Amino acid sequence: MSPAPSRPRALFAMGRRHRDALFPPTVTDRLTRHVDIDPLVVAESFHRVPGLAAVEILITSWGCPPLDDAVLDRMPALKAVVHAAGSVKHHVTEACWDRGLLISTAAAANAVPVAEYTLAAILFANKRVLEIGGLYREHRGALDWAAHYPGLGNYRRTVGLVGASLVGRRVLELLRPHDFDVLLSDPHLDEAAARSMGARLVELDDMLAVSDVVSLHAPALPETHHLLDARRLSLLRDGATLVNTGRGSLIDTEALTAEAQSGRIHAVLDVTEPEVLPAASPLYSLPNVLLTPHIAGSLGGELERITRSALDEVERYCAGREFAYPVTRAALTTSA
Structure with missing residues (x-):
């Protein structure tokens, strides 16, 4: 009888609390069937980690230290990085690409709850749920809601999405059953591609001027820093809602604060610049x-989706198959 094939050596590299949440004992049995890994060892840094030279697969998540030249020199056998989270920009360096490492991400899995949060924000915004809920609590009785919020409701409202990222595309799917006019702004798409996603491609300034809700799904890049500055925020129509589940740096916080304080626009912000906002920020108390x-990303039970995605990728690698969700050097320059 021929000996069983050896399992590649693997290592967790992430914050310990994230390992505990993502890879509890109930799932490590599946992992150890395919790789040689000590589930109790978690590299929160790469100092004094035994056996690094034999590691072939890194299973990473939030809190993974950067994989720079010095670290990679200590892992000559490393061939693959399976990231059990979204963006890999915090730890994948140029040295990883120079080494030819295979990189995978669970960004598609993490996009699901972000898109769900976004859809809820859009539907609640057009229905003015938060504002009406506050007034109802304050007055303890009926008011003429239509008089307070003319045009209340979601039917035939215009929703603008900035960026056809993984999250943006998932939001587009979730919007399909609703009676919205959906606009999309993304410099990397053409009109045919936008139509195939159920949206109409428009310039960003035009979108801002006509949308009832604008939702941001662009990556944080030098060219997208303060994409919505004072000028662009001023283009938003009175009563419009701005939703940001992308990156805080997409919006000029000072300019947004001024617009929100005027009461002219509404905002739903899951990310801000800075994160966390100073305690004195008016944005905390504005109605x-x-x-x-x-919190839009994976939390609680939603983490299991990320875990399953990462385990699937480990199994693909061990079977000699390509990753389902690979990250390339080129794609990383235009993604979150």
Whole structure:
């Protein structure tokens, strides 16, 4: 009988609390069937980690240290990085690409709850749920809601999405059953591609001027820093809602604060610049602004989707198959 094939050596590299949440004992049995890994060892840094030279697969997540030249020199056998989270920009360096490492991400899995949050924000914004809920609590009785919010409701409203990212594309799918006019702004798409996603491609300034809700799904890049500055924020129509589940740096916070304080626009912000906002920020107390502490992404039971995605990728690698969700050097320059 021929000996069983050896399993590649693997290592967790992430914050320990994230390992505990993503890879509890109930799922490590599946992992150890395919790789040689000590589930109790978690590299929160690469100092004093035994056996690095034999590691072939890194299973990473939030809190993974950067994989720079010095670290990679200590892992000559490393061939693959399976990221059990979204963006790999925090730890994948140029040295990884120079080494020819295979990189995978669970960004598609993490996009699902972000898109769900976004859809809820859009539907609640057009229905003015938060504002009416506050007034109802304050007055303890009926008011003429239509008089307070003319045009209330979601039917035939215009929704503009900035960026056809993984999250943006998932939001487009979720919007399909609703009676919206959907606009899309993305410099990397043509009109045919936008139509195939159920949207109409428009310039960003034009979108801002006509949308009832604008939702941001662009990556944080030098060219997108303060994409919505004072000038562009001023283009938003009175009563419009701005939703940001993307990156805080996409919006000029000072300019947004001024617009929100005027009461002219509404905002739903899951990410901000800075994150967290100073305690004195007016955005915390404005009735037309909803702030949440970066909760749109995977939390609680939603983490299981990320875990399953990462385990699937490990199994693909061990079977000699290509990753389902690879990250390339080129794609990383235009993604989150």
